[in-house]
Amino acid sequence: MQTRLADFIKDTAEGREAEAILRSCVHCGFCTATCPTYQLLGDELDGPRGRIYLIKQMLEGEAASMRTLDHLDRCLTCRSCETTCPSGVQYGRLLDIGRAVAETRVGRSWPASWRRHLLHRVLLSKRLFARALALGRALRSWLPPTLRSAVLPRIEPGEWPSAVHRRTMLLLDHCVQDALAPRIDAAAARVLDRAGITLRRVAAGGCCGALSHHLSEEARAGALVRANIDAWWPHVEAGAEAIVITASGCSVMVKDYGHFMRGDPAYAERAARIGALARDVSEVVAAHWKALAPELVNAPPAKAAIAWHAPCSLQHGMQLRGDVERMLGEAGFTLLPVADAHLCCGSAGTYSLLQPELSRELKRRKLVNLGAGKPGLIATANIGCLAHLQSGTELPVRHWIELLDERLRR
């Protein structure tokens, strides 16, 4: 695509990046076929190609309107289009740039801004979120069914392994997941313990920064990223091998730290190093599968058949496909085929709260596909998808690492 960026952005780092991305797009439109919002709405401007046009026009200096911002807001950032795109267009990065520009040029109404601000505050504050959740759990039986299903019941996390191994890895201090499902991190620690690795919890920023980043709260996102880097750095220097993340939505963010902090000379280098050390828990387990698999050899087949939901952050964001499915299969689970497995479930971080109608419809469709083979449970790899899907089904929705942990502990 030919581009003539306007003066306000032409000579900035964002401008140069956007221009390179715009040039790589040849408009074939293959992306629209795999875009969840295009499938729901059928509007060119609610698909990646249309949004690329919108962003291009805005960066070329044309006026943006609230409708422009709406079309960009409706994007889930699932990046399914990036998987489909044969030209390698980095749509997610372009969208980040486009959203930031649209927000400053168009601005949001104050109720909308406050809503986003409040949401940001509550989700990021472990104390506020934990209180809200505790209240929800206490009143669960009195809540209307729609709200009740949204409050995950508490499941005991089980013991954190006490053995100390020579090999250590750091665990991301997850924000929402710690309150909603502390059992996930504990399960990951136990599985890695069997592989001879100590997973160390380090009090750090309290969030990877993705939540703030996707709400365009860039200052807060930057502060969180710096806090994490500061907290992890001494451990990395002392020999910690990796930063392990058990929510794939966070994995994709931490891996991107280098790019995110590239404009900050004080942090750029360390951020790149941290980004390179970041691992989704599925990568770490897959790398040590040889050590774990023998423990599963004589295990009887698992009773429940699984419908696997690959989060977008896993399959599109990090392009990790097949590992979890293979490991669950070898661990004795039957994985059922699921139609339209490449499509987003509608959770997408805060999307489910900011675009409830689209999100609900995507969830409904996803659960129909996941339930088609009559599974005993649904497995996934991201707390966002887990809570979102659980709010619409009676079937248990679990993190795959919990299932593996249970198989290993049998």
Added chain:
Amino acid sequence: MQHPSTDTKAPLRFQRPTAEATAAVVDALCRRFGDRAVVAHAVREHHSHGEGLQDAGLPDVVVFPESNEEVASIVRLCNEAAVAVIAYGTGTSLEGHLKAIYGGVCIDLTRMNRILEIQTDDLDCRVQAGVTREQLNLEIRHTGLFFPIDPGANASLGGMSATRASGTNAVRYGTMRENVLGLTVVTPDGRIIKTGTRARKSSAGYDLTRLYVGSEGTLGIITEIQLRLYGIPERISAAVTQFDDLHAAVRAVISAMQLGVPMARIELLDETQMDASIKYSKLEGVDAKPTLFMEFHGTDAYVSEQIALMKTITSEHGGSDYRFADRPEDRTRLWKARHDAYWAGMNYLPGKQAFSTDTCVPISRLADCVREAKAEVARSGLVCMIVGHVGDGNFHVLITFDPNDAGERARAETAADRIAHIAIAMGGTCTGEHGIGVHKLEALKSEHGEAVDVMRSIKRALDPNNIMNPGKTIPMT
């Protein structure tokens, strides 16, 4: 209202309506269609061009009708105000058909995407214009039938009819010309007419179906199509063979055609195109060498016989051993790579633009035509790739150029023009399946001479205000 001339030599005219006249039409459409009439710049830009050269001309409004009556009402409104009308299917035409030279109303038919009837016993179906070829095949697969015409893009059947498209299967199953039995057309004055019947043949009057097929939206808007279908063959076998020399590959194709081997598909890709497709479509087990993609349809015995005969022919011309793709997923991969050749070419040199020639010659002249086209390509000094439905004598030279270098673009256009004239001189045509659009108007004159005046008379008689896709297909003068 513009007054038509009765002089058969008189030029066609179209004057851009005043801003007020256009605004009145846009307002009326927005009132009538609500959200289905869009003036957003991004949507108009998206509807201003197809593939190929990107010389955009923006329509003033894009409307998404859902019925024949709605299309008729839009056209009637435009005819009264003498505002241009351009029909849009999937935006994959290659000759600038969609460029809104005089602004006007773009009618996007993608919402008219219903399959109206399927008669398996008669092997035909009726679809709305916005149904795409892949959608049709997906929806009829349970019937054991398929629709063979397959241009590279997943185009709409309305657009394919309007450009008289074909594809890789044309050597066996023909083009849209052979496969459209009848149409529903909205005429420029807003009438809804039906052409053709469901009978396999008819001698009833002028063949309006064939007139509208290939009319590129200049005579009316096709809204429904009656199509022929075919039974899925008992056995389908695809194979690939590679050559050291492009001309040897072409000679092998000519021999096969002259011997009457009933190939279903036979496609040529030159070494540059193969290099691009290997990279883009991640093809494995093949080299960047001149290559034939082939497909054989029939009973088990019949296919084996065809393959044996074809092997003899290609090996005589120095072709390699065959690599077969018999499993449906392998065949899909192979043909997907072929269909994506244009995008592979675009992706081969990022930042460059490209357009494609479309010459078609009598089969005996194919080798000469490819040789002379290659010489033109060498003279231009530009990166080009050849890909073609060689069984029909039809091939494309994808010519790439730097859009910011006027010299490169001029050289590209000169080469394309010369290649078209080479084919015309050999008794062939400047366009086998893409159409005239805005880019081949001069070549059409060379090809048809005086007959173009007759075409202009037809255009004038059917569309006296010249509102239907003005400036395309028939040279104004």
